[in-house]
Amino acid sequence: MAMVCVLSVFNGFVGIVEGMFNSFDPDLKITPKTGKVFDYHTPEFDKALKIEGIQMISESLEENALYKFDDRQVPVLVKGVSEEFKLMTDMDKLIVDGRFRLSEDVVNYTTLGYGLAMTLGARAGFVNAIEIYAPRRDVNVNLANPSAAFTRKDIMIGGVFSLNQPDVDDQMAIIPISLARELFRYDNEVSSLDIKLQPGTSVKKLKSEIEKNLGSEFTVENRFEQQIESYRMLQIEKWVTFLILAFILLIAVFNVVGSLSMLIVEKTVDIKSLKNMGASNNLISRIFLYEGWLIAFFGIISGIIIGLTLCLLQQHFGLLRLSNVPGAYVVDAYPVIVRFWDIVTVFFVVSIISLVTVFYPINNLKKKLNTI
Numbered sequence: 001m002a003m004v005c006v007l008s009v010f011n012g013f014v015g016i017v018e019g020m021f022n023s024f025d026p027d028l029k030i031t032p033k034t035g036k037v038f039d040y041h042t043p044e045f046d047k048a049l050k051i052e053g054i055q056m057i058s059e060s061l062e063e064n065a066l067y068k069f070d071d072r073q074v075p076v077l078v079k080g081v082s083e084e085f086k087l088m089t090d091m092d093k094l095i096v097d098g099r100f101r102l103s104e105d106v107v108n109y110t111t112l113g114y115g116l117a118m119t120l121g122a123r124a125g126f127v128n129a130i131e132i133y134a135p136r137r138d139v140n141v142n143l144a145n146p147s148a149a150f151t152r153k154d155i156m157i158g159g160v161f162s163l164n165q166p167d168v169d170d171q172m173a174i175i176p177i178s179l180a181r182e183l184f185r186y187d188n189e190v191s192s193l194d195i196k197l198q199p200g201t202s203v204k205k206l207k208s209e210i211e212k213n214l215g216s217e218f219t220v221e222n223r224f225e226q227q228i229e230s231y232r233m234l235q236i237e238k239w240v241t242f243l244i245l246a247f248i249l250l251i252a253v254f255n256v257v258g259s260l261s262m263l264i265v266e267k268t269v270d271i272k273s274l275k276n277m278g279a280s281n282n283l284i285s286r287i288f289l290y291e292g293w294l295i296a297f298f299g300i301i302s303g304i305i306i307g308l309t310l311c312l313l314q315q316h317f318g319l320l321r322l323s324n325v326p327g328a329y330v331v332d333a334y335p336v337i338v339r340f341w342d343i344v345t346v347f348f349v350v351s352i353i354s355l356v357t358v359f360y361p362i363n364n365l366k367k368k369l370n371t372i
Contacts, residue, residue, distance in 0.1 A: 016331060017230060026058065028203065033218060049195075056087060061180045063077075066077070080181065082176075098157070102174075116170055134230070152189045249353055
């Protein structure tokens with residue numbers, strides 16, 4: 001029961017993380033293996049991007065810059081994106097203040113990560129603009145006039161988003177890619193190409209085809225690979241917790257061993273009667289072996305049923321809550337997602353542990369039968 005509930009809660013948290021990343025990350029992302037930027041206007045890219053199944057492409061240019069707002073200044077990771085980024089992502093789910101926009105008329109807007117906005121003391125709709133300072137490439141710093149080594153631009157605050165990932169929320173700011181290219185003095189270069197696939201398209205198959213066309217100079221990543229560290233950490237936590245519970249179960253299952261041993265002691269007279277009636281030692285041993293297994297399987301099936309029932313109640317009613325204050329967390333109650341293969345894993349692991357431990361009192365019984 002505990003294993004089913006714990007694994008299902010971990011699945012629930014993974015589902016929340018996936019939902020957030022799916023709102024921000026593209027289906028596929030192309031980046032160079034060497035260097036920071038690349039120009040995708042080449043015959044290889046023309047061929048790769050015409051593969052059937054690609055619905056939309058968005059340009060992205062990421063560089064480091066300095067944001068200054070009033071008397072506060074913070075180094076940030078600037079992510080310049082094209083207009084297609086609005087259609088490719090679901091930023092409305094991530095916006096916590098204002099709204100996501102890149103430009104309107106002649107005004108450019110920036111969308112700040114939640115932690116970055118807190119550090120700057122900025123909010124959407126503020127009249128004051130943010131000053132962006134970007135270092136000029138291939139320009140030596142003049143100590144007499146260090147400001148000449150930077151390109152400066154003003155930008156208004158459009159909104160604030162939260163991905164609940166410190167490396168993004170505390171550092172990232174999204175701006176129009178045209179402004180990013182102007183700041184960092186690029187022409188057509190991008191740091192990555194984001195691809196949205198048509199519904200029903202096989203991500204694995206299309207990824208393989210794009211890699212074949214582009215060769216070994218570029219990396220093509222799906223959503224899992226783009227956030228592999230976060231997903232891997234969640235999976236490690238999940239299965240380490242599972243192993244800890246399995247170890248606790250190994251100790252607890254000795255209750256079955258104790259019960260079976262006491263039963264053998266109580267039934268000594270009955271065992272003698274069976275032997276006098278012609279029952280072999282193997283037959284008597286199998287009787288107690290099957291009884292031990294019945295006890296174990298009854299516990300396994302009951303535990304899985306109770307665990308699934310608790311998960312179902314948690315899904316629909318949110319019995320266990322993260323906080324009594326609504327909106328204090330991303331979700332108010334512990335999220336639960338039951339996966340079939342988790343239940344199968346629990347069943348087999350608990351079964352193996354239970355079946356193996358039952359052999360201990362049975363071996364003792366076999367030795368005792370020779371003296372009865």
